[in-house]
Amino acid sequence: MREARIRPAAISHNVEVLKAIAKTPHMLIVVKANGYGHGAETAARAALEGGADWLGTADLDEALELRAAGITSPILAWLFGPQDDLAEAYEQGIDLGVSSRAQLERVAAIAAKNAPARIHLKLDTGLGRNGVDPSEWDAFFSAVQQAQKAARVQVIGIFTHLSGASLEADAEQGREFDSGVARAHEYGIVPEIRHVASSIGTSDSPALAHDMVRVGAAAYGVPVTARYREAGLIPAMRVSGQVILTKRVTAGRGVGYGHTYRTERDTTLALIPLGYADGIPRHGSSAGPVAINGEKFVVSGRVSMDQLSVDVGDSPVTEGQWAVLWGDPAEGDPSANDWAEASGTIAYEIVTRLGARVPRVVAP
Ligand SMILES: *Cc1c(COP(=O)(O)O)cnc(C)c1O
Numbered sequence: 001m002r003e004a005r006i007r008p009a010a011i012s013h014n015v016e017v018l019k020a021i022a023k024t025p026h027m028l029i030v031v032k033a034n035g036y037g038h039g040a041e042t043a044a045r046a047a048l049e050g051g052a053d054w055l056g057t058a059d060l061d062e063a064l065e066l067r068a069a070g071i072t073s074p075i076l077a078w079l080f081g082p083q084d085d086l087a088e089a090y091e092q093g094i095d096l097g098v099s100s101r102a103q104l105e106r107v108a109a110i111a112a113k114n115a116p117a118r119i120h121l122k123l124d125t126g127l128g129r130n131g132v133d134p135s136e137w138d139a140f141f142s143a144v145q146q147a148q149k150a151a152r153v154q155v156i157g158i159f160t161h162l163s164g165a166s167l168e169a170d171a172e173q174g175r176e177f178d179s180g181v182a183r184a185h186e187y188g189i190v191p192e193i194r195h196v197a198s199s200i201g202t203s204d205s206p207a208l209a210h211d212m213v214r215v216g217a218a219a220y221g222v223p224v225t226a227r228y229r230e231a232g233l234i235p236a237m238r239v240s241g242q243v244i245l246t247k248r249v250t251a252g253r254g255v256g257y258g259h260t261y262r263t264e265r266d267t268t269l270a271l272i273p274l275g276y277a278d279g280i281p282r283h284g285s286s287a288g289p290v291a292i293n294g295e296k297f298v299v300s301g302r303v304s305m306d307q308l309s310v311d312v313g314d315s316p317v318t319e320g321q322w323a324v325l326w327g328d329p330a331e332g333d334p335s336a337n338d339w340a341e342a343s344g345t346i347a348y349e350i351v352t353r354l355g356a357r358v359p360r361v362v363a364p
Pocket residue numbers: 030032078161197198199200214215216217218
């Protein structure tokens with residue numbers, strides 16, 4: 001009665017488009033957060049099929065899950081805490097993004113002699129989040145140099161993440177990154193892969209592409225820039241729920257919790273079994289679009305935990321039909337971005353928060 005149709009072919013297609021835009025020797029597709037809600041393994045395989053040669057995750061467990069599924073490509077994971085088992089990531093050949101001297105020391109300590117751990121140095125060039133602050137670069141690079149000499153680490157990459165505050169702010173981060181790379185060289189650290197841009201940077205700051213880009217949203221067909229809207233990306237997720245009940249009601253009828261919607265005339269209400277427990281934003285109450293039979297409606301009243309109602313007037317909506325909340329506008333569906341706008345958020349949040357209760361149905 002509810003499903004998310006996932007199209008791996010759309011992801012593969014999008015990756016091909018992205019490769020043509022980025023023109024970098026390497027392409028990393030980010031499959032964190034269950035492949036942005038699409039299913040991590042499905043997304044990973046589709047990305048590799050489309051020509052990606054790297055995968056990226058936030059957590060180590062997400063990376064290990066891909067290895068357990070038999071995926072052998074390079075995988076970079078950049079978010080871990082003091083309780084995480086780095087040894088297992090090392091044994092499974094996961095590249096680790098290292099953001100501090102303490103992390104470096106932990107990684108170096110688990111590596112066997114002459115089997116260095118593969119790492120990417122993460123620099124904070126202005127996002128103010130993960131990564132080594134410029135004031136600590138010298139001490140950090142010096143420690144990396146030691147660990148490299150002792151064959152405990154092999155520095156595969158060096159990277160940073162952009163704030164997207166403005167094109168100028170991103171360009172400034174790019175310059176800061178270049179000076180960080182130059183500083184690393186002074187310590188004999190010459191990583192093969194420099195990577196900076198994610199979806200938005202890949203689209204709008206081509207000068208920051210370097211050797212690899214790390215793309216998430218755009219690979220799933222979420223067009224996060226004007227350029228992507230022109231590029232023919234295909235949304236890989238379509239979320240729909242079956243109309244499980246229709247009923248005629250009279251004018252003046254309150255609908256849903258709080259009676260925030262009232263029917264204006266005699267009308268038909270359609271009940272859809274999708275709610276905020278499934279990741280449908282409650283902020284989309286009386287605002288989020290719903291397409292049934294190619295006709296566009298709007299949620300009527302509150303989105304509740306498991307269900308939402310749609311006033312369909314006198315349209316010939318019947319039980320068993322499918323109501324699409326977001327999917328591919330080229331097929332007449334509302335988009336994840338439409339839902340984001342209706343809910344005061346971004347399309348990233350719409351796709352990644354899709355709940356576990358919605359079965360992912362992989363379509364050819
Ligand atoms: C999530 C993430 C990305 C991907 O960002 P998109 O905007 O989805 O392309 C890239 N790099 C890092 C470090 C991330 O955390």
